[in-house]
Amino acid sequence: MALPEKLNVLELFCGIGGMHYALQDFEVKCAVDINTVTNAVYQHNFPSQLLAQREIQSLTLKEIENLGVNTLLMSPPCQPFTRVGLKKDLEDQRTDAFISILQLLDKLSSPISYVLVENVKGFEDSLTRDQFISILSKKGYIYQEFLLTPLQFSIPNSRLRYYCIAKHQSKGGHFVFPLVEQVQCKVPDEALHYLLDGHKYIDIDIPENSQTCDTNSDVQLTAEQITSAIDNDERISLLGNFLESSTQCASDYLLGEKGKKHYQGLDIRTANSRNSCCFTKRYGHYFVGSGSFISTGNKLEDDTLELRHFTPEEIARLLCFPQKFRFPDSTTRKQRYRSLGNSLNVYIVANLIRLMTLSL
Ligand SMILES: C[S@@+](CC[C@H](N)C(=O)[O-])C[C@H]1O[C@@H](n2cnc3c(N)ncnc32)[C@H](O)[C@@H]1O
Structure with a gap:
């Protein structure tokens, strides 16, 4: 097995830095969020981190190319995909920032190797998700979607969430597990061996x-x-x-x-x-x-x-x-x-x- 390469990360919609804490052997080249409250928390915990307080829609192709990142992590706003948010999907302005990033992904001269998106359950049925998947396919990524909850990792908390992991084909045309078209509600058997030591993965059906x-x-x-x-x-x-x-x-x-x-x-x-x-x-x-x-x-x-x-x-x-x-x-x-x-x-x-x- 090849050693994982160092990840140079662009962390969008960074909030209080959940994605940042999930990284190992990495450099976050830039984190971006518009929220002054969460940015203060992020900066308190990562004082030397470059954190841009701005609208993600204002990021340009040139800025992203100049960062030289190989990994893009995003958890865009979830309200457009919830019932209380009226499931307005693409018609909700809160989706605009994510769509603007998809448009940039489409135009990048050199593709970002890895892309991870987190959102609420419901995102998987949205038109926004369809646009995301269509860009991934067009640009030559392999991807796998999941719906997972911490309970499956023996953590006593329900938080069922959508995740998509994508890898550009130039990094190899496969993951350590076989791809399936459907959203996976479990970690595939072939991947269990590679999970981190810590909370034990258990095979339970999502309640x-x-x-x-x-x-x-x-x-x-x-x-x-x-x-x-x-x-x-x-x-x-x-x-x-x-x-x-x-x-x-x-x-x-x-x-x-x-x-x-x-x-x-x-x-x-x-x-x-x-x-x-x-x-x-x-x-x-x-x-x-x-x-x-x-x-x-x-x-x-x-x-x-x-x-x-x-x-x-x-x-x-x-x-x-x-x-x-x-x-x-x-x-x-x-x-x-x-x-x-x-x-x-x-x-x-x-x-x-x-x-x-x-x-x-
Ligand atoms: C679901 S939260 C992400 C939380 C983050 N993953 C964390 O660990 O805290 C979405 C974040 O996107 C930010 N956001 C929403 N629209 C934005 C925009 N247009 N530009 C920049 N940030 C935006 C919000 O301020 C919020 O912090």
Whole structure:
């Protein structure tokens, strides 16, 4: 097996840097995002990183060619592909930046070797996806699409996401696994051997209710409905391994009166649970369908359980951000939840980058 080459990366829609943390043996030549809040978080963690605060539509062919990158990582806005975002797809202006990059990919004189895209479930059925795939095919890439959730990597969190990894044919016409036309809902058997050491991959079917807590979901199910057999699958880590040990957070993050009104609809977990809902950008100010709540073990006077929010640090841990990841003091709690809700599972992306760049 050939050693993976060093990746020179253009990280677009970089947010708080989930893609950056997923990389090994790399140089991020440039990261780009328009959001001042997430850019402050990114820069806090990567102070010497070139980070361009600008509209991605304003990037020119020449600028990209001058960067000399061989890898393009993107997680474009997902609202155009969700029900709450009205699934406007190409007609949603938030898709424009991604389309402008596809147009540049089409015109590049020398193709970028590797392209990875992450988005919500729903993207795979969009016209935007069709345009993306059509450019990949036209420009001579092989590609594989996936729908994966951290539960399959024994991480107690549901976050079903679309991923596409693409490699230019000049880097070899195959991955370490056979290509299939359909979106893969599992890591192919042939690829298992190459996964990173860390969270163990387990062969589970993606639970049907994974969608219920998806970003911007408008489906509101009760906690009982959401809790599935997955919660008892002993191959998945206990949530307790991802929780703060300090009792301070219990009091700082307790559910207020407003939250208690939604008690019946909340997804309630304990340290012994083996699943949690997808934490969306609404967590912290919406209750039902925005993410899970944890029982402190105490009972309240009205006989309900005392509950608290997951802390941003706990959510970052479930997303597999490294321990060293920090928010600057200036980032408010609401902004922390929002930016984590928009981010991604670092461990899954790290594995996909590996599968994308390995050659036999
Ligand atoms: C789904 S989030 C990506 C999150 C990122 N992967 C992370 O780990 O935090 C989409 C990001 O795209 C940025 N964005 C959306 N439209 C943009 C545009 N036209 N130009 C630059 N950035 C844009 C948003 O600010 C947001 O941070």
